[in-house]
Amino acid sequence: MKIGIPRALLYFYYGPFWESFFKRLGLNVVISDSTNKAIINRGIKVAVPEICVPIKILAGHYLTLAQQNVDYIFVPRMVSIRKRQFFCPKFMGLPDMVKHSLNFKEKILTCDVVSDNSNISNYRNYLPLAEKLGKTKKDIKIAAQEAEKDWLQFRKFTQLGYPAPKAYELMVKGLNPVKINPKPGQIRIGLLGYVYNMYDPYISLGIFDILQENNVHVTTFDMFSENELRNVTGNMSKVLFWTFSNYLLEAGLHLFNSDQVDGIIHLTAFGCGPDSFLGKLFELESEKKGIPFMTVRVDEHTGENHLVTRVEAFTDMLKRSKAV
Amino acid sequence: MKISFPYMGTVLVYKKLLQLLGHEVIIPPRPTKRTIDLGVKYSPEFACFPFKVIMGTYIEACEMGVDTIVSSGGFGPCRAGFYGEIHRRILKSLGYDIDLIILDQPLQDKNFLKKVKFLKGNNSWLDVIKAVKFTYRLIQEIDRFEKEIYRLMPYETEPGQAKKAWNSIQAEFDQAIDQAGLERAKERSLDILKSIKVHEIPEKDKIRIGIVGEIYVVMEPSINMDMEELLCKLGCEVERSQYLSEWVDHNLLPNIFKKSRDAMFIEKGKPYIGRAIGGHAQQSVGAIVDFKDRNFDGIIHLMPFACLPELISQSIIPRISKEHNIPVLTLAIDEQTGQTNALTRIEAFIDLVRNKKASVNIA
Numbered sequence: 001m002k003i004g005i006p007r008a009l010l011y012f013y014y015g016p017f018w019e020s021f022f023k024r025l026g027l028n029v030v031i032s033d034s035t036n037k038a039i040i041n042r043g044i045k046v047a048v049p050e051i052c053v054p055i056k057i058l059a060g061h062y063l064t065l066a067q068q069n070v071d072y073i074f075v076p077r078m079v080s081i082r083k084r085q086f087f088c089p090k091f092m093g094l095p096d097m098v099k100h101s102l103n104f105k106e107k108i109l110t111c112d113v114v115s116d117n118s119n120i121s122n123y124r125n126y127l128p129l130a131e132k133l134g135k136t137k138k139d140i141k142i143a144a145q146e147a148e149k150d151w152l153q154f155r156k157f158t159q160l161g162y163p164a165p166k167a168y169e170l171m172v173k174g175l176n177p178v179k180i181n182p183k184p185g186q187i188r189i190g191l192l193g194y195v196y197n198m199y200d201p202y203i204s205l206g207i208f209d210i211l212q213e214n215n216v217h218v219t220t221f222d223m224f225s226e227n228e229l230r231n232v233t234g235n236m237s238k239v240l241f242w243t244f245s246n247y248l249l250e251a252g253l254h255l256f257n258s259d260q261v262d263g264i265i266h267l268t269a270f271g272c273g274p275d276s277f278l279g280k281l282f283e284l285e286s287e288k289k290g291i292p293f294m295t296v297r298v299d300e301h302t303g304e305n306h307l308v309t310r311v312e313a314f315t316d317m318l319k320r321s322k323a324v
Numbered sequence: 325m326k327i328s329f330p331y332m333g334t335v336l337v338y339k340k341l342l343q344l345l346g347h348e349v350i351i352p353p354r355p356t357k358r359t360i361d362l363g364v365k366y367s368p369e370f371a372c373f374p375f376k377v378i379m380g381t382y383i384e385a386c387e388m389g390v391d392t393i394v395s396s397g398g399f400g401p402c403r404a405g406f407y408g409e410i411h412r413r414i415l416k417s418l419g420y421d422i423d424l425i426i427l428d429q430p431l432q433d434k435n436f437l438k439k440v441k442f443l444k445g446n447n448s449w450l451d452v453i454k455a456v457k458f459t460y461r462l463i464q465e466i467d468r469f470e471k472e473i474y475r476l477m478p479y480e481t482e483p484g485q486a487k488k489a490w491n492s493i494q495a496e497f498d499q500a501i502d503q504a505g506l507e508r509a510k511e512r513s514l515d516i517l518k519s520i521k522v523h524e525i526p527e528k529d530k531i532r533i534g535i536v537g538e539i540y541v542v543m544e545p546s547i548n549m550d551m552e553e554l555l556c557k558l559g560c561e562v563e564r565s566q567y568l569s570e571w572v573d574h575n576l577l578p579n580i581f582k583k584s585r586d587a588m589f590i591e592k593g594k595p596y597i598g599r600a601i602g603g604h605a606q607q608s609v610g611a612i613v614d615f616k617d618r619n620f621d622g623i624i625h626l627m628p629f630a631c632l633p634e635l636i637s638q639s640i641i642p643r644i645s646k647e648h649n650i651p652v653l654t655l656a657i658d659e660q661t662g663q664t665n666a667l668t669r670i671e672a673f674i675d676l677v678r679n680k681k682a683s684v685n686i687a
Contacts, residue, residue, distance in 0.1 A: 048638050050630055086401035092601040093636035100596060101642040238409050241400025273632040274405055276370035277410050285414055
């Protein structure tokens with residue numbers, strides 16, 4: 001039996017878990033190709049015009065998988081990974097949207113994912129899949145437990161400072177890498193963005209490579225553990241409702257207040273609702289702390305030159321102010 | 325102390341409640357182009373449209389010397405629950421030093437009692453209960469008359485009659501301060517209603533349109549092109565999926581004896597959106613099904629540009645429209661003030677609905 005997983009959205013955070021989980025159930029896993037022009041065009045055609053780019057891309061990945069002869073396509077309903085917090089409504093309504101607007105209703109494999117922390121390996125979440133996959137409760141339980149180990153390993157590597165795709169590679173190869181620290185004199189930038197924007201090279205236009213070519217040390221939100229960031233937002237009367245936005249908010253406030261970075265870039269997608277508020281909070285914080293801050297907003301465009309220019313100008317400015 | 329609130333729908337109700345509690349109330353101006361311009365200027369670019377309009381309203385209220393603003397909150401996952409936090413920060417950065425009181429669900433908000441006590445002022449709890457009860461009745465009555473008005477307006481013999489009547493009815497209710505006053509206002513309003521002269525239209529030729537969508541753009545005529553009036557002028561009866569009294573029924577009263585209309589919408593929406601995803605997405609799709617069940621002829625779906633929950637309903641609506649055989653027009657409302665485009669689409673839509681009905685009648 002073949003299970004399709006789109007290389008989009010939370011794949012860059014939970015992909016290692018899901019992939020390992022289905023493989024350990026003895027199933028074939030098909031992961032869609034890295035986002036390309038054909039995929040995104042397929043998505044744009046079926047999605048409502050004003051929805052955010054990551055969802056359009058996701059739709060493209062689903063349609064691509066549907067043509068790839070898979071038996072099921074995994075469309076989890078991400079509900080909550082922190083007490084009294086949720087995912088963006090678009091994640092919570094994703095299975096409904098897919099079911100009623102894309103044409104592969106019978107191939108959808110879905111379950112609600114609820115957890116009280118970022119570890120979503122509790123096997124109970126995946127029990128609703130058992131019947132369709134022809135597995136027993138015990139199979140599911142064992143697979144989830146084993147997959148959890150892989151995922152924790154992957155998360156450990158991201159926390160050592162490796163971008164998610166690299167951390168995944170290290171995990172698969174079973175290597176034991178060392179922590180990446182900034183070299184003396186190196187410009188340090190905090191890159192705040194959701195995994196699906198930062199790690200999808202098509203959306204981010206390869207911002208990691210551009211920063212690396214400019215000899216920049218990059219810190220992202222997933223390089224922190226949940227515990228490190230706890231209590232960062234302690235003095236806010238209300239935090240955001242979306243946990244990944246809160247991860248960004250916490251990482252951002254932490255970076256603004258801990259002298260770990262010289263500048264901060266907020267990478268956001270056109271039409272992202274949660275980011276419209278998150279970005280404002282960063283802007284106000286930047287004014288307060290005097291740390292340079294830049295917003296990079298990406299959409300389905302394909303020219304990367306503007307991004308190169310802006311990132312170079314930003315790092316040049318940081319270099320100059322550091323030299324003074 | 326001068327107290328104010330966001331402008332949405334029949335604002336005399338909020339005014340009344342705060343006045344009964346002994347506060348000095350300033351009604352913010354009805355949103356105009358200036359309100360929207362101010363809001364857009366100081367809001368994050370991709371904030372949803374209601375956020376921007378309310379931002380502008382707050383700034384205008386501050387200019388009028390208001391020092392306290394009361395609004396409602398929430399805990400997501402729709403963005404509206406976080407409005408207050410960002411509004412407060414922006415107002416502060418603009419130099420307006422005001423109290424923004426956000427009323428959240430009592431169980432999740434640590435400071436709920438403190439906020440209520442502040443609003444309570446020197447009144448006894450009994451007075452507060454009386455005031456709240458009175459206001460609730462007031463909302464119910466006003467909503468009832470509003471529904472009637474937009475049922476009659478398309479058939480008025482003399483254009484503008486119904487609108488004028490609606491204004492007088494609101495003025496009547498504005499004078500009521502107790503139960504007896506409410507009864508008087510009700511009687512007079514019934515007379516006013518009767519004075520509207522209407523053409524007789526055979527039942528089979530009546531066109532009924534339901535408006536569904538996000539609460540602010542559905543309820544506030546000044547930013548939705550006066551949608552109800554517009555549709556009435558095109559000869560359609562109109563009903564909304566959202567009325568203030570129903571919001572109260574669903575959100576503030578226990579649903580033990582009577583199921584609220586919202587709860588019924590949610591049930592009808594469930595086959596399409598499996599669980600609450602914030603905002604009014606489930607209600608919106610449920611309301612479409614309900615309007616169809618009640619033999620409405622078409623639906624206008626209003627959403628703020630890039631509204632998170634309504635984008636999900638928008639994605640699903642083509643399927644509902646097909647399965648239930650009811651035409652739906654989705655309009656995203658934003659700061660664009662040019663209306664010709666939307667107007668053309670609405671007129672075309674109504675023509676379509678009319679032709680559809682005519683062809684059914686013939687068959």
